[in-house]
Amino acid sequence: MVWKILLFLVMTAVIIGAFVTASPMNPAISVGSPDAYRIFYFHVPQAWVASLSFLVAMYYSIRYLQTRRMAFDIRAAAANRLGLFFAVIATVTGSIFAKMTWGEFWNWSEIREVSIFLLMVIYGAYFALRSAVADPDKRASLSAVTSILFAMAAIFLIFVLPRMYAEFSQHPSDSVVDEEGQITMGRTVALIFFSSLAAFTALYVWMYRLTIRVDETGHNRTLEGD
């Protein structure tokens, strides 16, 4: 209970802080309205949570194939569902920002947009598969196998491809860390950003646990033949 109140306070502080402090924009490297860059405090944590969710889903998919325990399948499905939710939010916020700053809602030569799009397609395909298999055990192992294949394709697209085509991204890659891995943000910006990152992650964990509880209850009721 205490941590929920704490989360509420931190989230409130982040929202207020994001709008009353100076813009996080670095005029030396970025274009557009400085106020638009305030989205950085919300957009990046959302994209981070969406990617985190993908890793969680992957972990539980592998665990399921190792153990064949239904609990792991429920966890993987829950992580995928929340991942889809955060990926959509991150895409919408990012797209609005892109329109304001770079002039277009969507740009295929931007690798981060391609990768978040791929992430959404993967989540969508995952649920298309789940809804097409009736038998729970079969559904669990088929979706786990497909998840792992998706993960490998995503690794190729997100990590290998951009390295091969150097000038692929407009995203200010040095906004969080520079080449040496040092944090380049000002102190206020860093404080708000990392608080927001922590708050979004905590919010994710909370939502994730709720989802699992609901799904496990549903699963147990089906087992009882209710």
Place this chain on the structure above:
Amino acid sequence: MPSGALNWVGSVLAVTAKDIRSEFRTRYALNAILMFALVTLTVISFGLGLLNPSKEILAALFWIILFFAAMSGLAHAFVREEESGTSLVLKLSCPGTVVFFGKMIFNLILLGVLAILIVPLFIILLKIIPADWGIFLLALIPGIIGLAGATTIVAAVVSQATVKGALFTVLSFPILLPLLVAVIEITEVAFLGGTWDEIKAPLQLLIAYDVVMTTLSVMLFDFVWRQ
């Protein structure tokens, strides 16, 4: 154990031969793939009419035709086993890897036939001749291998589901996206007539993709096949 290895190859080819024989009885997959490719190609050729599309666009169109044609028939290798109820016998008579490679080679042959038909038609109807045939084949052959390697396991997954056709395309697309990016890049160079340096990066990606995806599919195949 050379005789063991030989035995293994023999069983793989036996599965492929069995598939080819039953394919020739119905010609379902072959007809679907070839007709789909032909129809798409004609529609594109008609649709473009007197327009003069750039060679970059033609490179992308070529792979779009190949991708969707492959999607229309490659799932059949496993769907047939489920529909005719023969998958259980196959499961009992040989190990999973043998089935996987047998089906993959069968799909590879289907795609090979498709390429042999579609490449000349594409050249005739869309009035383009690859400036560099060597580079073109370097896109085509590893591209087809990757297509067969990555979709064979998806076909096995889809054959267990209720809506097979649409699901196969939906599941294959994210998996094949890196492959498509790489092959379109190489085909562009082949059509425009570039140097070998230009295709080094995408070719590395393509070959790495083929090896990694096929290996991963073999590793995961038993989880799908032996329920």
